[in-house]
Amino acid sequence: MSFVAQNLACQRADQLIFKDVSFSLSPGEAIWVKGRNGAGKSSLLRICARLLSPLSGHVEWQGEDIFKDDDIYIGEYHYLGHLDALKHAFTVRENIEFWASFHGSPNVDFALEQFELQALADMPAGMLSQGQKKRTNLARLVASPAKLWILDEPLSALDQQYIALFRERLRRHLAEGGMALFATHQDIELEPVNILNLDETAL
Amino acid sequence: MSRFFQLIGRDIRLAFRQGSAITLSLSFFVIVVVLFPLGVGPELAVLARIGPGVLWVAALLACLLTLDRMFQADFEDGSLDLLIIGPMPTEMLVLAKVIAHWLTSVLPLIVIAPVLGLSLNLPGDSIVALTGALLVGTPTLSLIGAVGAALTVGMRRGGVLLSLLILPLYIPVLIFGVAAVDASIAQLSAAPHLLLLGGVSLGALVVGPLAAAAGLRLSLS
Amino acid sequence: MAIDLHKYANPKRFLAITSAIYPWSVWLTVILLLGGLYLSLFVAPPDYQQGDTVRIMFVHVPAAWMALMIYTLMAVSSAVGLIWKHPVADLTAKAAAPIGACFTFLALVTGSLWGQPMWGTFWVWDARLTSMLILLFLYLGYMAIWESFDDPAKAAKAAAILALVGVINIPIIRFSVDWWNTLHQPASVATMDGPKIHTTILIPLLVMGLAYTAFFVMVLIIRVKAEILKRRLRVLQIAELRES
Incomplete structure (x- = not known):
């Protein structure tokens, strides 16, 4: 069971935001998406949540393209956006x-x-x-x-006490074999975590 | 399937909790109809002559008034994202929203329309025809309106654009709907007109959800 | 850098073909229009009832044909744009809309000018004129939705959906308006079906129709080219913005 993104590129209003973004998630792993404002963090998460189609590249869940064969992917993930x-x-x-x-x-x-x-x-x-x-x-x-959590700014508006509480829940989710893909400005102090920096891959 | 009814149930409960949406379109409908006797004078013969048209036009406008909220409220708080990525096909999602819209915003108009028909001096038989025509014809308004609502979701001032896009497409419903009532006033059978209305509704049942689902996916991307 | 950004701005084959057609369309427009006007103003006989005013028909009827034809063309190219994601198809639909709206407007104005001597009033709720008026609203809605999106790719899709829904509705609207007209028609009024079609009338009508078509092709080529250049400019501006 895994989540694989290969060579993703994203275009918004004729403007290429990022390209060649690849990563993969296995059970128990978390990826922290970083980048300056406008680097495409939210767009990347929306692509992974099937809310946006990538300009090129593909995303696979258990080896199946999530945009072509979405039956097994739906219901396996939660998406938490800005709103x-x-x-x-x-x-x-x-x-x-x-x-x-x-x-x-x-x-x-x-x-x-x-x-x-x-x-x-x-x-x-x-x-x-x-x-x-x-x-x-x-x-x-x-x-x-759900196996996969896709979280856009999960910590905003939370105070320290609840950030700690959320961190605990996230750790437990990972320990139970879950996966997480999140973008946040604050340091979540989660260990271990893989970092995907869009500034390095962006244009 | 249970999700389908859950969603309809949620929208209906929301409409009742907030209340304002239902009473708003209902009062709008009543006020527009009341303006006509004031505008053209209280002569009963004239009112009976223009009554069917007035009621239908007012119903179209009242329906239009609530249409832009069909997806907009869910879009604004992020619910639409979650609904779209959920396990329900987008076409079914649109259909559930359309049914909820019809039940909460259009059905109250149909309930009160006979009273307004009496106030416009429509004879008893034609009020039956009016209610029948509204029941058969108004689903088209919600179905076709869903396409416009989906295309304009997320736009500033989408409501104005929505009326420009949708009102021309409402014309067949208006014509057949009024014709049904007129026929019954003239002691003729309203059936052919009602059948035409039903045909238009069936067509809209196919085209509306398909086109609105395409529009929703595009507005979100 | 640009994976696909130039897909809009680089339709070389399209430009090559249209550049070859363009001069022909100009000459055809001039010749057919002169010929058509000569036939309709001097050769076609005056109507025994309406006299020379019937000649407005040679401007009016082909304009109404064009109005419908251009909307159909828009819907077809919208479908091509939606299904095969061909960007020139989207731009063709966009470029055709204002021309179609102008023909619709022309049909409305000439229709009402024709109505004055025929009915003694500038506007009659005749089935054809009313359908034309509704068609004009459909054109206006289509043009408005193109302007309402910042992202041209999104606007293209939204407009295409609308055009397709519209083209499905046009026959229904047309039918309902005819229905409405027969229900309300006072018995004696002459309709725009007017005189029986003789060959002396049919030929000038057809020539005028062809002239309008050639004119449409000519203007369409100019407008599509302008749209392509606009896209190219936009891409260049975005690239420049990124470098600075």
Whole structure:
């Protein structure tokens, strides 16, 4: 079981953002995508999440191209973007519940507990602080199981205590044979981690 | 399949929690219809003559008013990304959103339309025809509208462009819909017009989700 | 550096072919237009009812033909652009739209000028004129969506989807408008189907139609070339931006 990206190139509005980006992930491994602003970190993650097609190159999950034969890839990964995907009129529990059952087999109480959200479970998401919204969103990751986590800025708006908490969850995910691909400005202090620097491959 | 109904259920619950969307299009519909007697005068014969057209045009506009939110709300908070990469084919996703839109934004209009029809002095039979025509014809509005909503999702001022793109495509529904009511006022059978409306709806059921799914994938990429 | 950036800006074969066609299209336009105008103004007989005003038809009817033909062409090249990802096809559709809109507008204006002597009013909700008006809206929507995207590749796809949905709808719209017209038509009004088609009328009509087609080809070539140059300029500007 592995995730392989080969010679990816990405174009946005006639502008080539990066090319020849290759990497691979095996169970238990994590990759930290680094780069200056505009280096294409988010675009790379969106390509890996099937939200953007690459200009050239291909991405494989267990040897199958994720854009051509996506059946085995769908449901095997979580994507967490800049936006929180929360409905303000729903409670924390309802939000997590919907996404978890939409994605796969839900375990909402476990997720609430993992991110210390039990007290907030019945609050409308619209009333939460930025950090609490982020935690609700992170709880999606464990509310339904997935092998690969694709995380765009997972630490933003979190304070130190919850950064540590998230690090623990991420370590456990990796220890259980999961994989992670993330981009963040802050140091996540995760060891061991492979670093993919887009500044070196970019133009 | 359960995901399909889950998504419809979520959208309906959201619409009821927020409430404003339903009441907004409903009040818009009522106000537009009420403007006509004020504009053309209260003569009952004139009102009965223009009534079917007024009701249909007002329904088109009220539907258009809510269309741009069909994907926009999910786009703005990032939900659309997750829906698209989820296990449901994008065409089914569009269909679920269309059904939710029709149930929350269009069905209330159909419920209140007979009352407005009475206020415009439409005879009883034609009100039945009006309700039937709205039931058969309005799904097309949501289906074709989904294409426009998908193409304009994420645009600033997408709503204005949306009306330019979509309103010309609504013309057949308007014509057949009004013709059905007019026929019943003239003591003729409304059936041929209703059949045509149904045909248009079936066509839109095929074309709408396909084109809207293509539009959504492109708007997100 | 550029893997694929020049794919838009380098359609050499297209440019070679169109450069060969272009002078012919200019000469054809001039000859056919002069011939067509002569035939329609001097050779075709005046109508026994409408007199010389019927000659507006020779401008009006071919313009309406062109309006429909150009939209169909746009839809076909949109499909080619979507399916085979041929960039020149997208640009052709884009370049054709304003020309089609102009022909539609011409058909509307001449139709209403013709309506004045025939019906005593500048605008009648005749089925053909109404369909033309709706077609004009479709053209305007198509042109508007091209302007609404920053990324030309996205705009091309969105416009192509719209053109295809539009072309499926045109026959339905046309049918519904005819339906509407027969339901509401007062009995005695003459329609634009007007006089029976004699060969003395048909030939000038056809010549004018061909003249319009040649004119369309000529303008289309100019516009597609301009679009290609615009793309090339954009790519060069982006490259320059990156170097600085």
